[in-house]
Amino acid sequence: MFTPSTSKGLVRKIGAIKRFMASIKLPKISELPVLGHPLENAKRAAAYRAVDENLDVYKHRVIGIGSGSTVVYVAQRIGQYLKDDEYRDYVSKFTCVATGYQSKQLIIENGLSYGIIEQYPYVDIAFDGADEIDPNLNLIKGGGACLFQEKLVSTSTKLFIVVADTSKKSYTKLGSRWTQGVPVEVVPVAFARVQHDLLKLLNARTVTLRQGGKSKMGPVVTDNMNFILDACFGDIDDPGTLHQKIKSLVGVVETGLFVDNAYKCYLGDSDGEVHTIVKESV
Ligand SMILES: O=C(CO)[C@H](O)[C@H](O)COP(=O)(O)O
Structure with a gap:
């Protein structure tokens, strides 16, 4: 039964929890425990540094949260800011827009407020991973x-920050490290036609309809109910022109070539060292 004494106890407990929460401080990067897998250390190092150096807690309000395994640490870090009493009042006013169901879940799991891009079409800053990054900050994305x-999301902000481990850096041309092909999102009914056009008109070496594998029989269906074709062109000389040509095919929704879009890239290695690539001008 609920009595005044149990209610007093409850109030005391809530007070204690609040005091405990208020005492949580943003963990210092230099004092973080080492993670079990070297690659995870690399991803966390890049993501935490990217957030610490670019997120303006006092000015930014709409934050884009991307997809993949590296961005998990971005959402985690922003969640840590939310718990710190120095930043809580500001971070609790953030609205985070997502790039799919996974990032929506990350936003919610880290206690951040989720908003839809239809309502927040101008994004102050966005963080996302990449599958390959060239020296000019052009990207291949869409592995997930x-x-x-x-x-x-990334073209709705001027501050698009990329987070990755160093294995994603290409020293020459896009397509040299990410060899499974450029991901192309297509309307399902058009997939065979686009596959044919990529091979015959754009000279793709191979074009594969991405399959769900063990977790789903048949083609992968995207968050927008489309299919993905992976089109392999070898080393890509001119990502901008290739993107335009693919985009002009009937049935193509978008390509995984992100050209002249990223502002800064953070590449972490397993020792926790982070290297950056910065775009010359914004
Ligand atoms: O483009 C993506 C998903 O479509 C991801 O950002 C990309 O695949 C990188 O993922 P990860 O951080 O797991 O390496």
Whole structure:
């Protein structure tokens, strides 16, 4: 039964929890425990540094959260700011827009407020991963099949920050490290036609309809109910022109070539070292 004494106890407990929460401080990067897998250390190092150096807690209000395994640490870090009493009042006013269901879940799991891009079409800053990054900050994205909403969010901000481990850096041309092909999101009914056009008109070496594998029989269906074709062109000389040509095919929704879009890239290695690539001008 609920009595005044149990209610007093409850109030005391809530007070204690609040005091405990208020005492949580943003963990210092230099004091973080080492993670079990070297690659996870690399991803966390890049993501935490990217957030610490670019997120303006006092000015930014609409934050884009991308997809993939590296961006998990971005959402985690922003969640840590939310718990710190120095930043809580500001971070609690953030609205985070997502690039798909995974990032929506990340936003919610980290206690951040989720908003839809239809209501927040201007994004102050966006963070996302990449599958390959060239020296000019052109990217291949879409390894996780989220490329359309990733492009929507990343082109809705001037501050698009990329987070990755160093294995994603290409020293020469896009397509030299990410060899499974450029992801192309297509309307399902048009997939065979686009596949044919990519091979015959744009000279793709191979074009594969991405399959769900063990977790789903048949083609991968994106968050927008489309299919993904992986089109392999070898080393890509001119990503901008290739993107335009693919985009002009009937049935193509978006390509995974992100050209002249990223502002800065953070590449982490397993020792926790982080290297950056910065775009010359914004
Ligand atoms: O483009 C993406 C999903 O469509 C991801 O950002 C990209 O695949 C990188 O993922 P990860 O951080 O797991 O390496």
